[in-house]
Amino acid sequence: MAVTTPAASGAAPANWTTRAIAVVALCFAINMADGIDVTILSFIAPRIQSDWAIGADTMGTLFSAGLLGMAIGGMFIAPLADRFGRRRIILAALALMSCGMLASGFVETVSQLFALRVLVGAGIGTVLAAMAALASESAPDRHRNLAVGLVQAGYPFAAVFTGLIVARLLPVYGWHALLVGAGAITVVLFPLAWVLLSDAVPQSHDGEVRQAGVASLFSPLLRARTLALWGAVFFGLMVLYFIVSWITKLAIEAGLSETDGIYAGALYNLGAFTGTVTMSLLAVRLPLGKLVPAMLCGAAAAMLWFGSVPMGVAATMGTAFLIGVLLQGGYNGVWPLAAGTYPSPVRATGIGWAIGIGRSGAIVGPWAGGQLMAAKVALPVLFAAYCVPLLACAVCAFMVQRLSGEVGGAK
Numbered sequence: 001m002a003v004t005t006p007a008a009s010g011a012a013p014a015n016w017t018t019r020a021i022a023v024v025a026l027c028f029a030i031n032m033a034d035g036i037d038v039t040i041l042s043f044i045a046p047r048i049q050s051d052w053a054i055g056a057d058t059m060g061t062l063f064s065a066g067l068l069g070m071a072i073g074g075m076f077i078a079p080l081a082d083r084f085g086r087r088r089i090i091l092a093a094l095a096l097m098s099c100g101m102l103a104s105g106f107v108e109t110v111s112q113l114f115a116l117r118v119l120v121g122a123g124i125g126t127v128l129a130a131m132a133a134l135a136s137e138s139a140p141d142r143h144r145n146l147a148v149g150l151v152q153a154g155y156p157f158a159a160v161f162t163g164l165i166v167a168r169l170l171p172v173y174g175w176h177a178l179l180v181g182a183g184a185i186t187v188v189l190f191p192l193a194w195v196l197l198s199d200a201v202p203q204s205h206d207g208e209v210r211q212a213g214v215a216s217l218f219s220p221l222l223r224a225r226t227l228a229l230w231g232a233v234f235f236g237l238m239v240l241y242f243i244v245s246w247i248t249k250l251a252i253e254a255g256l257s258e259t260d261g262i263y264a265g266a267l268y269n270l271g272a273f274t275g276t277v278t279m280s281l282l283a284v285r286l287p288l289g290k291l292v293p294a295m296l297c298g299a300a301a302a303m304l305w306f307g308s309v310p311m312g313v314a315a316t317m318g319t320a321f322l323i324g325v326l327l328q329g330g331y332n333g334v335w336p337l338a339a340g341t342y343p344s345p346v347r348a349t350g351i352g353w354a355i356g357i358g359r360s361g362a363i364v365g366p367w368a369g370g371q372l373m374a375a376k377v378a379l380p381v382l383f384a385a386y387c388v389p390l391l392a393c394a395v396c397a398f399m400v401q402r403l404s405g406e407v408g409g410a411k
Contacts, residue, residue, distance in 0.1 A: 007019020019137045024147050026189075026196050027131040030094070031154030033186045034124050037101055038066060039159040039269065040182050041117070042245050043166040043262055046252070050174075050260065056249070059108060060370025063245040064363040065114045067237075070128070071359035077122065078129035078352030079213065082345060086134045086314040089126060089199035089348075094190050096123030101183030105176045125359065129352035134197075136339035144337035145288060149280025150330040156272030156324065163266025167259055186281040214353060216346045225341045225403045226350065229334075231396035233358030235389040236296075236331045242365035242386055243268070243303075243327060246373070247320065253379065254306070254316055264320045271321035275329015280336075288333050289401020293394035295330025302326055307383030331393070337400045361389070 047058050057372035073093065081089040107113045132148055139147035160331045166178060199276035217226045243250075249266035275295065282291055335351070365386075372382050 002018050010255060013312070014189075014222065015140055016143070018141075018333075022196055024135050024136045024151060026192060027135045028154040028249060030127055030189055030193070030239075031096075031151055031157035033097065034128065034367075035155035035158035035269075036162050036185060036189050037067040037097055037120055038155075039265075040162050040166065040178060042248055043163050043220065043265055044170060044178060045245075046249060046258055047161070047170060047175050054110065054214060056370045056374045058370075059244075060367045062110065062114060062117060063241070063366035063370075065117035066124070067120035067241060067362040067366070069118035069123075069380055070362070071123035071155050071355075071356040072081075072123030073125030073357065074129050074352040074354070075125075075127040075356030078355065081126075081130045081133065081348035081352075085198065086130050086348070087193070088130070090130050090134075090193055090197060091190065093123040093126035093130065094143075094186060095195060096120070097127070098123075098183055098186045098190065101186055102180055104181065105178075105180030107176075108225070110273040125355050129348050130353050132335050132339050132351050133344075133347040136336075137344055143284065144282050144339065145283040148336040149276060151284055151331060152335055153273055153276040156269045156276060156328055159269035160273060163193060163269060167262040167266070170262075178324040185273045190383075213346075214338045217350055217353060222342065222350075225400060227352075228396050228399040228403060229338055229341055229350075229354050230306075230357040232337075232393050232400055234361035235394035235396065236334060236361075237358040238361035238365035239386050239390045239393070240365070242369040243323065245366040246248045246369050248360060249373070250306075251320060251378070252314060253347060253373075254311070256313060256316060265319050265339045267317050268320040268324040269327075269328075271324025272328035272332075273324075273402070274321075274329075274333045275325035277329075278325070279329045283333065287401055288337050289398050292330050292333035292337070292397040295326045295333070295392055296394040296397070297392060299323060299326035299330060300390045303383045303387060303390070304380075305344045307379040333399075334397055337397060337404070341400060341404045374375055 021297050041063065045063075048062075049059055051053070073096075077093070078089065098115045099122055100123065104116045105321045107116065131151055135147045136144050162182075169178060174362060196398070216222065248261045248265040251260040252258060256264060279291060279295065302319060302323045306316075307325060311319065338351050338354055339347065369382070369386075373383070
């Protein structure tokens with residue numbers, strides 16, 4: 001039997017309960033699966049390029065395929081969680097992810113892999129929105145930012161081990177087998193979600209279920225918040241997915257071997273996990289509207305250093321770690337902001353559309369990076385170009401907090 005969460009009544013628990021902890025832990029585990037499914041492509045990208053004799057521009061298109069799927073899932077599937085409940089939509093998303101990843105292990109052409117990455121992305125975009133809403137509604141009000149932030153930490157946490165495992169197994173088993181293994185991990189989470197999650201539909205305080213849909217995001221109360229949030233996720237994901245998609249390749253361009261490049265990618269994700277956990281803990285006491293911009297500005301400085309200063313292997317890996325701490329740690333603070341921006345009955349819709357809009361930036365980021373790299377643009381210029389949208393993300397995040405306040409419309 002599915003477990004009923006506090007979100008069923010639209011009210012958060014006063015204190016942490018065993019049930020709430022279990023639900024947030026499940027969301028963390030599902031986000032780990034997301035991290036594996038997304039980042040594995042960046043780790044195996046050099047081998048795919050070699051096996052299929054494709055250039056950076058074509059590989060950039062494959063990266064963008066998953067992001068296109070995330071936009072579809074976030075904008076058109078995730079909002080159904082406000083209508084039919086979190087459980088059904090999360091289960092459907094896990095099914096899409098599992099089928100897409102397992103089938104990816106048997107692809108023979110670029111077009112086949114492109115189509116399956118869209119399918120996997122649709123599942124990921126859906127589950128990201130539904131989980132952020134669910135974690136926010138399951139945690140006590142005072143720890144809402146902590147819960148949503150810790151759930152986001154599952155993504156880089158899994159990516160760390162994905163990089164380490166890929167570095168060891170890729171030369172032995174090849175990338176097809178690794179994609180099948182990633183799909184199997186997602187399959188394991190399905191029965192856990194089936195048991196733990198509730199069929200309840202989010203309700204307002206008066207018990208009425210509101211299904212205003214996308215139009216409600218542009219009500220007088222929410223319009224400015226929505227636009228600022230969309231700006232933050234668009235610019236943030238433009239930079240983040242450029243780094244996530246190309247970190248291994250960029251490290252190799254900076255002078256590392258293929259194996260060391262994969263380890264650099266793993267260290268980036270270790271930094272991302274460290275930064276996300278740190279941000280989540282600090283968010284209990286510090287306003288996210290100041291914490292997030294500060295971390296993102298620091299990330300811009302670290303990126304400029306990485307692209308401009310010749311370094312040895314250890315220093316290159318250390319800088320990759322620092323970029324992960326500041327960039328993904330800072331950006332993941334946007335999602336607690338998003339959860340606090342919208343009331344429960346439209347929270348999945350609001351977060352889902354933010355994910356969808358953001359994915360348009362995420363599509364542009366890796367694609368543009370692939371084009372610039374194919375054009376042999378110097379690394380200092382490449383990284384400087386991506387600092388501009390990163391600073392724009394910082395400004396938008398500040399505005400989201402300022403417009404929403406500490407509690408916004410989330411109660």
